[in-house]
Amino acid sequence: xxxxxxxxxxxxxxxxxxxxxxxxxxxxxxxxxxxxxxxxxxxxxxxxxxxxxxxxxxxxxxxxxxxxxxxxxxxxxxxxxxxxxxxxxxxxxxxxxxxxxxxxxxxxxxxxxxxxxxxxxxxxxxxxxxxxxxxxxxxxxxxxxxxxxxxxxxxxxxxxxxxxxxxxxxxxxxxxxxxxxxxxxxxxxxxxxxxxxxxxxxxxxxxxxxxxxxxxxxxxxxxxxxxxxxxx
Amino acid sequence: xxxxxxxxxxxxxxxxxxxxxxxxxxxxxxxxxxxxxxxxxxxxxxxxxxxxxxxxxxxxxxxxxxxxxxxxxxxxxxxxxxxxxxxxxxxxxxxxxxxxxxxxxxxxxxxxxxxxxxxxxxxxxxxxxxxxxxxxxxxxxxxxxxxxxxxxxxxxxxxxxxxxxxxxxxxxxxxxxxxxxxxxxxxxxxxxxxxxxxxxxxxxxxxxxxxxxxxxxxxxxxxxxxxxxxxxxxxxxxxxxxxxxxxxxxxxxxxxxxxxxxxxxxxxxxxxxxxxx
Numbered sequence: 216x217x218x219x220x221x222x223x224x225x226x227x228x229x230x231x232x233x234x235x236x237x238x239x240x241x242x243x244x245x246x247x248x249x250x251x252x253x254x255x256x257x258x259x260x261x262x263x264x265x266x267x268x269x270x271x272x273x274x275x276x277x278x279x280x281x282x283x284x285x286x287x288x289x290x291x292x293x294x295x296x297x298x299x300x301x302x303x304x305x306x307x308x309x310x311x312x313x314x315x316x317x318x319x320x321x322x323x324x325x326x327x328x329x330x331x332x333x334x335x336x337x338x339x340x341x342x343x344x345x346x347x348x349x350x351x352x353x354x355x356x357x358x359x360x361x362x363x364x365x366x367x368x369x370x371x372x373x374x375x376x377x378x379x380x381x382x383x384x385x386x387x388x389x390x391x392x393x394x395x396x397x398x399x400x401x402x403x404x405x406x407x408x409x410x411x412x413x414x415x416x417x418x419x420x421x422x423x424x425x426x427x428x429x430x431x432x433x434x435x436x437x438x439x440x441x442x443x444x445x446x447x
Numbered sequence: 448x449x450x451x452x453x454x455x456x457x458x459x460x461x462x463x464x465x466x467x468x469x470x471x472x473x474x475x476x477x478x479x480x481x482x483x484x485x486x487x488x489x490x491x492x493x494x495x496x497x498x499x500x501x502x503x504x505x506x507x508x509x510x511x512x513x514x515x516x517x518x519x520x521x522x523x524x525x526x527x528x529x530x531x532x533x534x535x536x537x538x539x540x541x542x543x544x545x546x547x548x549x550x551x552x553x554x555x556x557x558x559x560x561x562x563x564x565x566x567x568x569x570x571x572x573x574x575x576x577x578x579x580x581x582x583x584x585x586x587x588x589x590x591x592x593x594x595x596x597x598x599x600x601x602x603x604x605x606x607x608x609x610x611x612x613x614x615x616x617x618x619x620x621x622x623x624x625x626x627x628x629x630x631x632x633x634x635x636x637x638x639x640x641x642x643x644x645x646x647x648x649x650x651x652x653x654x655x656x657x658x659x660x661x662x663x664x665x666x667x668x669x670x671x672x673x674x675x676x677x678x679x680x681x682x683x684x685x686x687x688x689x690x691x692x693x694x695x696x697x698x699x700x701x702x703x704x705x706x707x708x709x710x711x712x713x714x715x716x717x718x719x720x721x722x723x724x
Contacts, residue, residue: 221722228721294680296707296719434709 235306242278243358246313249320254347257327265324275317282310305427312420319413326406346382346414353421361428372425379418386411470688473500476671482536484517491517495697504672506686513692515675523559560634564646566626568618573610576618580637604632605662624655644674660685683707691715
């Protein structure tokens with residue numbers, strides 16, 4: 216149930232919860248940027264850009280540690296209850312999902328460094344780009360749903376995960392075709408298959424974040440029944 | 448895994464935390480319907496209705512002056528002694544109307560024992576503190592009976608081993624936590640069905656508090672316990688059902704884990720998260 220909350224009597228407690236939300240938002244921004252830059256680096260085979268994204272992943276990891284430490288500290292010192300407890304617990308979940316998304320961006324970059332050349336049809340590029348756009352949109356909506364406590368938007372993210380899976384399956388079939396056409400494509404196509412899988416995993420983490428957003432606002436876990444009840 | 452097996456007997460791990468035991472599946476021991484309390488012209492309680500489950504701990508929480516202690520005191524008619532206090536509505540224990548004029552209040556208070564905020568042992572020996580109730584209620588027929596009640600009550604209150612060699616020493620010489628357990632033993636000695644506790648740990652240090660909380664957890668196997676506490680963490684730790692009072696109204700009641708993780712009412716949420724006092 217959504218309840219607009221008043222401010223805490225203890226200002227420093229309020230400040231800590233706000234800081235937790237701000238760090239989560241900041242971490243979300245870093246991850247969105249990493250995924251976007253990593254995908255661009257892959258499609259342009261820009262190794263320098265890929266190297267920069269890999270180096271930046273350490274900052275994402277550090278951010279997760281910061282969020283975890285603050286959350287644990289708040290639990291130990293404030294003993295949060297109800298909506299506050301859910302905010303603290305889900306901040307750790309969301310930070311873990313974001314950190315995994317950061318790892319996926321790093322994976323894209325690692326593959327970029329290993330591919331010699333990309334000589335595939337434009338349809339493939341469009342497919343990857345479309346998938347990245349959709350996944351980035353999913354991640355952004357999930358993070359917004361989390362930060363604004365919007366369970367309706369969270370449900371929409373979960374409902375749209377099928378679209379990400381469908382694009383992944385389509386890319387998978389396309390890459391298989393390239394490999395069958397010419398065995399010399401096998402190496403780069405296998406790399407690209409892993410890249411598509413990484414993007415698909417980001418979509419899964421976006422769904423996890425949306426589920427955390429739903430739990431944060433409602434105090435209930437988002438079951439399949441509730442997803443189906445919502446109009447698409 | 449072998450190392451772990453040596454230290455932890457897996458069979459001893461309970462299936463679920465005590466707080467997850469569903470109080471709604473227990474039979475109701477005490478029922479309150481539309482209870483109101485006036486102190487003269489001032490109304491302190493506004494139509495409180497609640498079912499108190501048997502053999503479970505029910506916690507009343509809320510800010511000072513919210514009516515939780517007032518309501519607790521209605522359950523064993525402690526408010527009778529306050530001049531100008533008028534109680535309306537109905538409270539029953541096992542179908543017996545507590546406010547039935549024909550009911551013997553002394554007998555009622557033996558059925559519904561009470562432990563207060565500040566330990567209040569009689570200025571008598573430890574033994575006499577426990578023996579006094581059974582003697583005046585005619586529960587013990589012989590000295591041997593009385594001795595047994597004293598020992599059993601002290602054991603149930605987890606105090607026997609600490610005082611067994613000094614039963615004749617004054618109860619007031621014990622530490623605060625021991626005195627509170629002595630008061631719990633005194634309440635148990637007359638064979639109550641319900642034990643009311645009015646902030647029983649507010650004068651105790653954290654370790655003595657933990658000992659009392661452990662005791663409450665053991666006692667709920669045999670007694671219906673209602674505890675008023677200012678500590679929400681304590682309510683969350685010891686109770687299976689929680690009721691939140693505010694400005695003389697019962698705002699929300701339910702399973703403790705639901706109240707503290709996902710309350711239905713905004714006022715409950717605001718109170719337990721420290722947003723209203």
